Amino acid sequence: MIGQRSLPSSRRAVVSMTSWFLGVAILASPALGQRAKTNEDEAKVPAYTLPDPLVLSGGERVRDAATWNAKRRPEIVALFETQMYGKAPGRPDGMTFVVTKVVKDALGGKATRKEVSVLFTGKPDGPRMDLLVYVPNQAKGPFPAFVGLNFDGNHGVDPDPRIPLARGWVQNNPRAKITDHKATEESRGSESSRWALERVIDRGFAVATAYYGDIDPDFDDGFQNGVHALFSDPGKDHRSADAWGSVAAWAWGLRRAMDYLETDPSINGKRVAVMGHSRLGKAAIWAGAQDTRFAVVISNDSGEGGAALSRRKFGETTRVINTAFPHWFCGNYKQYMDREDEMPFDQHMLVALVAPRPVLICSAAEDLWADPKGEFLAGKGADPVYRLLGTEGLGVRDMPGTNVLVWSRIGYHIRPGKHDVTNTDWDAFMDFAERHTTR
Ligand code: GTR
16 A cells, blocks of 8 residues: 555554454553543544645635745744744754763663753753763764653663763652652663663664753743743743743753754764654654754654644543643643634644654554544644645555554554553654655
8 A cells, every 4th residue: 555564464453443443442441540531432522624724824725835835834833832832932042062971882882872961051050951862883874863852861761870860850750769859770761661772773773862851840830940941031920821831842952952963973964853752742743843954753642732633622632731731831722721623723733834844643552542543633634735745645544553654754653552652663763764764
């Protein structure tokens, strides 16, 4: 089939849509303990009409790439900036990069690991983000790379005791054995199953990652800490309704990581894929939507506020996400709670902002909270834009079964299992990135 590649039969399980939905409904229900009860019944998805990405706000149809680039794309960027994620500042003038350490025998000798401090104000004691950059030792670069933020701290992606522990606030969580918001020796490697470092290095990619809390600690403190505080105007005692939230700050951090990667001679700056999981998938897709330096954009289980259509009201909703995480989006976004039909945009338009660059949307079959079908349909909704720009868009009409990589310019993959990042996901990321950045 065009734009679709079947994986080996051991990794492939093709099921009909009906049995797929029955299967995931049964598997997913016990996992949702403390979450708000939301719709997970396909039959209860309301009828909805998506805004047309190819109609200008004045009603005129977009008929060519020039009008898309000059008029419609900027209109859509402004909608997401003012109505959803909030407006972020640009690259700080005084920002500098300092390579603080180079370890040549990382990952059992397979990689060189650099520790790079991104000093947002150029001051070593000012706010900063610490990047870990793994570069393959087996060949000569420059290498294509993946860049993404991590949840637990850099020391969580790899158990190597030489990696500095995260400095500031970290999320309490049993997986990392954290109970008082401080990283501990025991938390080393807590997230390593989500960072298939050796697997990625073996295939000739570099990987760069930073801790999302270096950019903005993930709790609602009225934007007193993180990079929001760095840019806030001390004379102003209120935030505007389109001021940036945390997702926009994390996306901003990914763009600052890209600023560094462009300067690193071991990295091919034209072949950097931005990827992220869940809330950090929302950040990755927003970063990739705005910043055309990212050659490939990968969303993993990003769900509501990421790749999933809000109008479907399946799994997490705008009300639920804005209530649980009031700091993630801008003030204006709150007006759409239970009023998704009034949004002048939906997430297919976020995907469309990546066009014509390759975008891969990855879901997990049991992750109904993130609405896999809504994620697929956002890709489908972006298809007319990709086609207008002369690419094949999404190569399939219907949602594929599990473990089938749709590798057209808008790519899609769904694996069996829960909300997570697994080796299977990384294989899909790499297959997709390889296909789109080597030709
Ligand atoms: C959930 C949230 C999701 C997703 C997830 C995560 O609680 O409802 O939107 O972001 O967290 O980031 O793990």
